[in-house]
Amino acid sequence: MKFDRYRLVVYLISLKNKKMYFLTIISLFFIIFINQTFPQEPDSYGVHDHSLSRPYTSVFSTSRSYWHLTGNTLATDRFIRLTADTQSRAGGLWDTIPVSYPDWELQVHFKVHGEGGNFFGDGFAIWYVRDPKLTGPVFGYADHFCGLAIILDTYPNTNDDYTNTYPFISAVINNGSLHYDNNRDGRDITVAGCEAAFRGRDLDTRIAIRYQDNRLIVYTDIEGVNSWAVCFIVDNVHLPTHYYFGFTAATGELSDNHDIISVYTYQLNSNEDREKEDRKNIIPSAPSSTMGNTTNHTPKSSKSSALKIFFIVSLLVIICLIGIGAFYYMKQRRYHSSRLY
Numbered sequence: 001m002k003f004d005r006y007r008l009v010v011y012l013i014s015l016k017n018k019k020m021y022f023l024t025i026i027s028l029f030f031i032i033f034i035n036q037t038f039p040q041e042p043d044s045y046g047v048h049d050h051s052l053s054r055p056y057t058s059v060f061s062t063s064r065s066y067w068h069l070t071g072n073t074l075a076t077d078r079f080i081r082l083t084a085d086t087q088s089r090a091g092g093l094w095d096t097i098p099v100s101y102p103d104w105e106l107q108v109h110f111k112v113h114g115e116g117g118n119f120f121g122d123g124f125a126i127w128y129v130r131d132p133k134l135t136g137p138v139f140g141y142a143d144h145f146c147g148l149a150i151i152l153d154t155y156p157n158t159n160d161d162y163t164n165t166y167p168f169i170s171a172v173i174n175n176g177s178l179h180y181d182n183n184r185d186g187r188d189i190t191v192a193g194c195e196a197a198f199r200g201r202d203l204d205t206r207i208a209i210r211y212q213d214n215r216l217i218v219y220t221d222i223e224g225v226n227s228w229a230v231c232f233i234v235d236n237v238h239l240p241t242h243y244y245f246g247f248t249a250a251t252g253e254l255s256d257n258h259d260i261i262s263v264y265t266y267q268l269n270s271n272e273d274r275e276k277e278d279r280k281n282i283i284p285s286a287p288s289s290t291m292g293n294t295t296n297h298t299p300k301s302s303k304s305s306a307l308k309i310f311f312i313v314s315l316l317v318i319i320c321l322i323g324i325g326a327f328y329y330m331k332q333r334r335y336h337s338s339r340l341y
């Protein structure tokens with residue numbers, strides 16, 4: 001969001017009406033707050049077909065419903081429960097309209113929680129895939145899938161010498177040829193990932209997945225500070241249009257509640273070439289999949305979030321002081337001019 005600061009100050013000083021003055025200051029605070037809080041591009045816009053929020057009854061009760069539930073997944077008035085905290089459950093939530101634009105961002109408000117103290121699992125997956133509503137062994141969806149999986153894994157299935165702490169968020173891009181090995185947490189084909197302690201939080205936990213200009217960025221907001229931190233960035237990711245968004249989870253011996261609370265989808269700006277290009281038949285691909293590309297941004301993210309908040313608060317205080325200063329300056333000026341007459 002761009003604005004001319006000089007013009008804004010002149011405008012503020014020129015305001016004679018006290019109410020208008022404070023209204024403008026408050027609006028400015030709001031604009032800055034929105035600008036800092038949400039990762040989507042300023043010129044993006046929400047897409048209703050691919051979004052989901054309370055009350056869900058209006059979403060699922062109509063014949064024009066854009067969402068479909070599979071397996072054991074249930075819609076309550078407060079959340080969509082992919083699986084309950086019960087053994088051997090599997091289910092999914094699927095968008096029934098394919099995504100027709102090349103660049104998009106998906107923001108998901110979710111909650112993973114349960115009774116298990118040390119043993120719980122296994123997490124859930126967010127999909128952008130060619131074939132919706134399938135079932136299988138990969139967090140309730142089919143192996144050898146075609147498309148993108150963002151996996152929010154809560155349980156390490158192997159005792160291999162992992163350097164990562166779980167829960168762990170990872171990205172897998174598959175053209176249908178790769179096998180996701182649950183016993184190795186998909187380690188061999190994971191493109192990137194980050195640690196993210198999203199389980200059992202009382203606060204809101206959110207993830208944002210942005211795909212634009214062949215760049216995949218995953219953000220998290222799990223600290224409940226309403227600020228996004230980068231989980232990982234992968235360039236040279238090729239995904240076609242006309243795939244479907246979906247969410248799945250499965251429990252085995254271990255279980256947890258995996259809840260989706262809301263989904264907001266934004267269509268992002270695409271460059272002209274990309275818009276003209278027929279992207280329907282692009283084969284999903286990404287740079288060679290190794291855990292070596294994995295980045296751990298968690299501590300840095302917390303720090304950068306705190307730093308970001310500090311700067312926002314400082315900025316707001318400065319604007320506030322300028323506003324108050326300008327207000328009293330105007331008041332004094334008016335007082336002196338009234339004394340001249």
Ligand SMILES: [Ca+2]
Nearest residue numbers: 153155157185
């Ligand atoms: Ca796992």
